[in-house]
Amino acid sequence: MRFSRALLPLILTTCAFAAEPFLQKPYLQLGDAPKLAAAESLVLMWHTTDQPASWKVEVRTSKDRAWRAAAVPVSRRVNVEGIEPHLVYRAKLTALVPGEEFRYRVSRADSPVFESTARARRPVDQPQHFVVFGDIAQGTPSQRAIAHQVAEAKPEFIVVTGDVVYGSGRISEYRERFFPVYNADTASRETGAPLLRSVPFIAAPGNHDTALRNFERFPDALAYFLYWDQPLNGPRLNAPKTSHTLTATAPAQAAFKDAAQNRYPVMANFSFDYGNAHWTMLDSNPYMDWNDPALLRWLKADLESARNSTWRFVAFHHPGFNSSKSHLSDQWMRRLAPVFEQAGVDVVFSGHVHNYQRSFPLTYVPKPQPDGALVSARGEVAGDWTLDREFGNGEEGAKPKGVIYIVTGAGGAGLYNPEQQTDQTTWLPFTQKFFSVRHSFSLVDIDGRKFRMKQITEDGAAIDVFSLTK
Numbered sequence: 001m002r003f004s005r006a007l008l009p010l011i012l013t014t015c016a017f018a019a020e021p022f023l024q025k026p027y028l029q030l031g032d033a034p035k036l037a038a039a040e041s042l043v044l045m046w047h048t049t050d051q052p053a054s055w056k057v058e059v060r061t062s063k064d065r066a067w068r069a070a071a072v073p074v075s076r077r078v079n080v081e082g083i084e085p086h087l088v089y090r091a092k093l094t095a096l097v098p099g100e101e102f103r104y105r106v107s108r109a110d111s112p113v114f115e116s117t118a119r120a121r122r123p124v125d126q127p128q129h130f131v132v133f134g135d136i137a138q139g140t141p142s143q144r145a146i147a148h149q150v151a152e153a154k155p156e157f158i159v160v161t162g163d164v165v166y167g168s169g170r171i172s173e174y175r176e177r178f179f180p181v182y183n184a185d186t187a188s189r190e191t192g193a194p195l196l197r198s199v200p201f202i203a204a205p206g207n208h209d210t211a212l213r214n215f216e217r218f219p220d221a222l223a224y225f226l227y228w229d230q231p232l233n234g235p236r237l238n239a240p241k242t243s244h245t246l247t248a249t250a251p252a253q254a255a256f257k258d259a260a261q262n263r264y265p266v267m268a269n270f271s272f273d274y275g276n277a278h279w280t281m282l283d284s285n286p287y288m289d290w291n292d293p294a295l296l297r298w299l300k301a302d303l304e305s306a307r308n309s310t311w312r313f314v315a316f317h318h319p320g321f322n323s324s325k326s327h328l329s330d331q332w333m334r335r336l337a338p339v340f341e342q343a344g345v346d347v348v349f350s351g352h353v354h355n356y357q358r359s360f361p362l363t364y365v366p367k368p369q370p371d372g373a374l375v376s377a378r379g380e381v382a383g384d385w386t387l388d389r390e391f392g393n394g395e396e397g398a399k400p401k402g403v404i405y406i407v408t409g410a411g412g413a414g415l416y417n418p419e420q421q422t423d424q425t426t427w428l429p430f431t432q433k434f435f436s437v438r439h440s441f442s443l444v445d446i447d448g449r450k451f452r453m454k455q456i457t458e459d460g461a462a463i464d465v466f467s468l469t470k
């Protein structure tokens with residue numbers, strides 16, 4: 001058969017479309033499943049063009065003799081200005097065996113088009129192995145090298161402490177800087193790694209993700225609420241001081257809310273359990289008022305509900321305790337330190353500041369500003385800290401007296417204050433470790449009552465190690 005020259009490009013385009021059914025390949029999410037279950041679940045998501053198609057997802061665990069159908073995929077059409085309308089699919093993978101690997105496959109029109117392995121959430125009595133990093137998708141070579149190193153470490157899940165994509169949390173930026181790197185088909189320092197398809201990412205929002213609410217400027221902003229699927233057990237954000245105002249025409253707001261459904265705005269704060277640990281994920285952006293009694297009640301109740309968890313972790317974007325000259329006055333989360341101490345929180349993970357810092361175990365008493373407020377107009381908090389300088393690195397089971405605050409914001413975006421690493425005179429007294437000359441991520445192993453964290457650089461070197469024992 002002969003084709004005319006004029007028809008050839010059209011035929012090639014059509015063939016390319018047939019070969020590539022996804023706008024974004026499948027990626028795993030925790031879904032609205034905050035608690036461990038005897039039959040675990042995860043949510044598989046993928047994006048396609050606006051062409052209707054019949055999709056099917058199947059799973060195969062150690063208890064399945066053959067492929068078994070997952071929940072029927074449901075799609076949501078995203079139709080915001082400036083972006084071709086597209087479909088975001090979700091399928092719940094059910095009846096997973098806690099802690100075990102399983103396979104899944106995705107079929108379009110009854111033809112399998114994608115297959116991968118993943119692991120169900122660990123039950124309370126199994127060891128666990130995870131990564132924490134923040135400030136990631138800026139499109140830098142180091143972002144891709146870190147993604148590759150993270151994949152080499154084989155984490156079971158990944159916590160992102162905000163600033164998922166730069167610079168404004170837009171759909172276009174997810175497409176350019178997030179999915180191609182963390183769901184790359186090949187693993188290398190230059191490309192990234194196929195992480196998202198087999199490792200659930202769980203994210204707190206940073207300023208670059210959700211602080212821009214101006215749809216008149218960027219109608220494809222706030223993609224966090226469109227592309228993530230996380231527990232919806234956060235506080236209802238209707239307190240008078242908590243502003244979630246969107247700046248946009250009524251149709252633009254309606255288009256966004258229709259695509260985000262009930263995830264906006266509640267999904268920005270939530271909690272979940274993994275193994276014997278409880279995680280509380282907070283939105284630390286300045287539009288949230290953590291002085292608000294209703295929000296504090298939710299936070300205290302959430303932490304109280306985790307009394308029986310062996311480990312309690314909190315993650316949010318803006319660090320309360322930071323020695324970097326960059327963002328030095330963004331201290332407003334410091335005011336929650338007494339709440340964390342009261343609840344027996346072990347470690348607080350943040351980002352925002354693009355380097356690595358570890359505090360001494362500490363307790364903190366905030367003092368009111370002259371006008372009676374706990375947080376100044378610039379974001380500063382006054383107060384007194386008590387530092388546990390005896391703890392060291394937790395050798396021989398040393399018990400920390402207080403909460404350890406980690407800044408792990410060196411996940412890909414341009415580093416801050418490399419000059420401070422060797423100049424300890426610039427560190428505030430609560431800082432025990434400060435590493436700012438290479439990109440890095442936090443790798444944690446928990447086995448029962450033992451916690452061990454290593455900070456790993458993009459070259460694979462461990463530049464900090466510490467342990468906690470209960």
Ligand SMILES: [Fe+2]
Nearest residue numbers: 163206207352
């Ligand atoms: Fe930030």
